[in-house]
Amino acid sequence: MTDSTAGMTPEEARRADEAHTGPMLAADGTPLKKSLARALRRQKLRALGLIAPLLVFVLITFVVPIGDMLLRSIKNDIVADTLPATVETLADWDADASELPGDDVWMAFYVDMWFAAERKEHTRLGSRLNYEQTGVSSLFRKTGRRVDRFDTDVYTDQLVDLDPSWEDPASWAAMLDGPAADALPLTAETWERWKEFNVEEGDAVLEEDVPDFLFTTLYYELNNGAEVDGMSDRLDAAKAAVGEFETVSLQEQFADADEDWLDPEVWKTIQLYSPRVTSGYFANSVDMQLTPEGIEPRPDNQQIYGILFKRTLFMSLVITGSCIMLAYPVAWLLSNLPMRTANLLMILVLLPFWTSLLVRTSAWKVMLQQQGVINDVLVWLGLVADDARLTMINNQFGTIVAMTHILLPFMILPMYSVMSTIPPSYLRAAKSLGATNWTAFWRVYFPQSVPGIGAGSILVFILAIGYYITPEIVGGNTGTFISNRIAYHISSSLNWGLAAALGTILLVVVLVLYWAYDKIVGIDNVKLG
Amino acid sequence: MSEELVIKTGRPDMMSFTLPVVAGLGLILGFLTGNVIGSPWIGLVLGTLIGAGLAYGLNEMVPKKSIGRWGVIIAFAVIGLLFGGLGGAVGGAIIGAIISWFAYWIGRGTYRDDVPIYSTPGQTLWWNFFLFICGAIFIFLITPILVVLPLSFNAEDFFTFTPEMLRLDPEGYSLKHYRDFFETDDWQLALKNSLVIAPIATIISVSLGTLAAIGLSQSHVPGRRAIMAVLISPMIVPLIISATGMFFFYSTLGNFLEGTLGMSKGLVGYIKVILAHAVLGIPFVIITVTATLVGFDRSLTRAAANMGADPVTTFFRVQMPLILPGVISGGLFAFITSFDEVVVVLFVGSAAQKTLPWQMFIGLREQISPTILAVATILVVISIALLTTVELLRRRSERLRGMSPG
Numbered sequence: 001m002t003d004s005t006a007g008m009t010p011e012e013a014r015r016a017d018e019a020h021t022g023p024m025l026a027a028d029g030t031p032l033k034k035s036l037a038r039a040l041r042r043q044k045l046r047a048l049g050l051i052a053p054l055l056v057f058v059l060i061t062f063v064v065p066i067g068d069m070l071l072r073s074i075k076n077d078i079v080a081d082t083l084p085a086t087v088e089t090l091a092d093w094d095a096d097a098s099e100l101p102g103d104d105v106w107m108a109f110y111v112d113m114w115f116a117a118e119r120k121e122h123t124r125l126g127s128r129l130n131y132e133q134t135g136v137s138s139l140f141r142k143t144g145r146r147v148d149r150f151d152t153d154v155y156t157d158q159l160v161d162l163d164p165s166w167e168d169p170a171s172w173a174a175m176l177d178g179p180a181a182d183a184l185p186l187t188a189e190t191w192e193r194w195k196e197f198n199v200e201e202g203d204a205v206l207e208e209d210v211p212d213f214l215f216t217t218l219y220y221e222l223n224n225g226a227e228v229d230g231m232s233d234r235l236d237a238a239k240a241a242v243g244e245f246e247t248v249s250l251q252e253q254f255a256d257a258d259e260d261w262l263d264p265e266v267w268k269t270i271q272l273y274s275p276r277v278t279s280g281y282f283a284n285s286v287d288m289q290l291t292p293e294g295i296e297p298r299p300d301n302q303q304i305y306g307i308l309f310k311r312t313l314f315m316s317l318v319i320t321g322s323c324i325m326l327a328y329p330v331a332w333l334l335s336n337l338p339m340r341t342a343n344l345l346m347i348l349v350l351l352p353f354w355t356s357l358l359v360r361t362s363a364w365k366v367m368l369q370q371q372g373v374i375n376d377v378l379v380w381l382g383l384v385a386d387d388a389r390l391t392m393i394n395n396q397f398g399t400i401v402a403m404t405h406i407l408l409p410f411m412i413l414p415m416y417s418v419m420s421t422i423p424p425s426y427l428r429a430a431k432s433l434g435a436t437n438w439t440a441f442w443r444v445y446f447p448q449s450v451p452g453i454g455a456g457s458i459l460v461f462i463l464a465i466g467y468y469i470t471p472e473i474v475g476g477n478t479g480t481f482i483s484n485r486i487a488y489h490i491s492s493s494l495n496w497g498l499a500a501a502l503g504t505i506l507l508v509v510v511l512v513l514y515w516a517y518d519k520i521v522g523i524d525n526v527k528l529g
Numbered sequence: 530m531s532e533e534l535v536i537k538t539g540r541p542d543m544m545s546f547t548l549p550v551v552a553g554l555g556l557i558l559g560f561l562t563g564n565v566i567g568s569p570w571i572g573l574v575l576g577t578l579i580g581a582g583l584a585y586g587l588n589e590m591v592p593k594k595s596i597g598r599w600g601v602i603i604a605f606a607v608i609g610l611l612f613g614g615l616g617g618a619v620g621g622a623i624i625g626a627i628i629s630w631f632a633y634w635i636g637r638g639t640y641r642d643d644v645p646i647y648s649t650p651g652q653t654l655w656w657n658f659f660l661f662i663c664g665a666i667f668i669f670l671i672t673p674i675l676v677v678l679p680l681s682f683n684a685e686d687f688f689t690f691t692p693e694m695l696r697l698d699p700e701g702y703s704l705k706h707y708r709d710f711f712e713t714d715d716w717q718l719a720l721k722n723s724l725v726i727a728p729i730a731t732i733i734s735v736s737l738g739t740l741a742a743i744g745l746s747q748s749h750v751p752g753r754r755a756i757m758a759v760l761i762s763p764m765i766v767p768l769i770i771s772a773t774g775m776f777f778f779y780s781t782l783g784n785f786l787e788g789t790l791g792m793s794k795g796l797v798g799y800i801k802v803i804l805a806h807a808v809l810g811i812p813f814v815i816i817t818v819t820a821t822l823v824g825f826d827r828s829l830t831r832a833a834a835n836m837g838a839d840p841v842t843t844f845f846r847v848q849m850p851l852i853l854p855g856v857i858s859g860g861l862f863a864f865i866t867s868f869d870e871v872v873v874v875l876f877v878g879s880a881a882q883k884t885l886p887w888q889m890f891i892g893l894r895e896q897i898s899p900t901i902l903a904v905a906t907i908l909v910v911i912s913i914a915l916l917t918t919v920e921l922l923r924r925r926s927e928r929l930r931g932m933s934p935g
Contacts, residue, residue, distance in 0.1 A: 054737040057808065062775075348670055468872050510765065
């Protein structure tokens, strides 16, 4: 009773209560509904507050890296970052015409290459493009060494002969600060890049000699009719004189460095990989290639990923299948034996489960190799001749045996947990109704054990499809998985984009399986030990 | 089947069943033994005769099973000793044990004990065949681990059993690979790294994971399924993909820590590996702790609050002791995940963060040395210890929650 109702007669209180049509109130006077909602909100916030640190941790240390990998599988900044001017000019070049690009491209490429070579970025770009066209790597390396010594100093000499003030960097800075910058866009942009480069190197641009390539761009733009009339005397003089200049063909200079520059295929590759986003890595990872005409299959002798994906799927299926075959009888036995015996036998399942993966893999190496335990025993028993020892390692057989052993506990445990819930009386009932042993098993017991098989199979399959260590050690050449190829691209060939694309495809496959697992079993039902 | 229902079916017929079956096993064992010496056919005939003789002799003349079995084992061991030294004696004892057990098992009808009385001979055969298959699978599961143990005491630098080892000659055994493990800098660095990285990663995943599991077990959590999926994902995504993603991202992170925050290269290396391992261990902590919390009686916390305890006190004095077994076994899973992990550390770490599995992996791929087997043996011993701990904790947890230990 609250204070307001105290002292009333029951009749009055009843009437007051009838008249009271407002919301029900909590002890502190707020409406009960609101108060409950607030309590619920506080509870939710507290739960989220407890989860938040871990969620943030997992997002930063795990989800973001995976997202980063996905991005990397399509990201292709290196060409546009290293050769910015070339990419811009090359966009207009018609790759189908099988003609070499025009002078503007050679001009831009000369400037880009000079900066790339000074920053030692040309080798990285070369190895990037080498994934798409072999030989490009050495092409860039050779050219990088030569680009500083091109014969473009003829322009420098001739311009300086016209007016010695061209040698003064300050005059360039003053000129390109004014209206000349609009008239000479390439020269102005190149000057900006030159300034930036000097800042990076810690040099003062005004104390450095004006480089040859700036004179070259100036000559090029003046020669192409840049409108610099009346801006300054020396520009007018230069413009009047350039027509008579002794010239140097940049195309020939590059061809001198390496004649492959005259191959339009090289330029097609550069143009094809200029965009910042590319489907090239994905095309590669399904044995296709990006061509100017679109995505085309690779020649037969270069197709490896299709084979690898198929092999990975096939071997994972075989491993899952053999795990089912081996786990089913064991799980059945464990769930039908008395508790004490079952627990003892369970140790034999759990011990391998808890033993280090490397230990089990090395054990299989010891067992399977030519001078290994199994071969020794067979030879000792006289079943196999000493000079005809079985080859059981460094092939598919080795991988399948070792991985079946390693993944078997992951099959037995879910099967066991399902089978131990099947009442044995069902089988007895079926038999007493006249079923044969086989019918009773196949029509009564087996259908009830299917969820266990499903759970175990998906678990084993997901684990098998991404396995790396065991195939690497016992797989040799024919028993390796797609994951070994990913590791190869990460650590040996350094083709990280391709590794990311292969990883992305694998991840999609696994996520689809995981989704199926969630539908069939539910992630909350994952149990350990 | 309860005791009073067992009906003694009597012994199978000696001449038509016991004698031929045991002689058959003798034939196989004799053939194999003879093959070792080089005269399989003599072994075959002798084995058959001995098998038949034992079947008759043991079942008809030696009613006391233990005397019969030990007699045969000792006799076979002595014969083995005469022909093949100490190793031969062990082999002989094993063969003797097998054949004498088989002779009694067949001769006394013990093989029918586990099948119902109405089973046909075919069903009995199938049941015993099934047991035999299961036994073979258990052997398949455990043999690789058992083979590693003796080989780690090999005196030679081989991965195989030497003749000295087979003769049980003490010369063939030594502790040199263990000495190698404890004296080589490479292995010691790896051991040290493993012992630094795994515990710190475990502490991070257990503390964050337990808090989150408690949060997840509240009754109203918005987006529970989505959050759960994110938290479990490190376990679902194949390691090679996690490692690839981490390889890219953690090198950027490492550059940031080194460049902007000015940390030393070694420290950054450890931070990267520890963070990566911590996140890999989190799903195991979440799963085990949420499973423990399912059985947690919520009225206990309300009772504590009712008696005036603040939430922190309630957590440490009431909730924590009850869910501790789950937390510890989650922690053990997280520990073993980190301790056993090699792909991510290969991708994320540098040589200075080399862990034990990394060193073993390198060893298996390049210089094959039985030191790996010595390490493997030590790891097996550790995993047996962990397995025992988890099992004891599980029983304790069930006892605390009033369930009968299963």
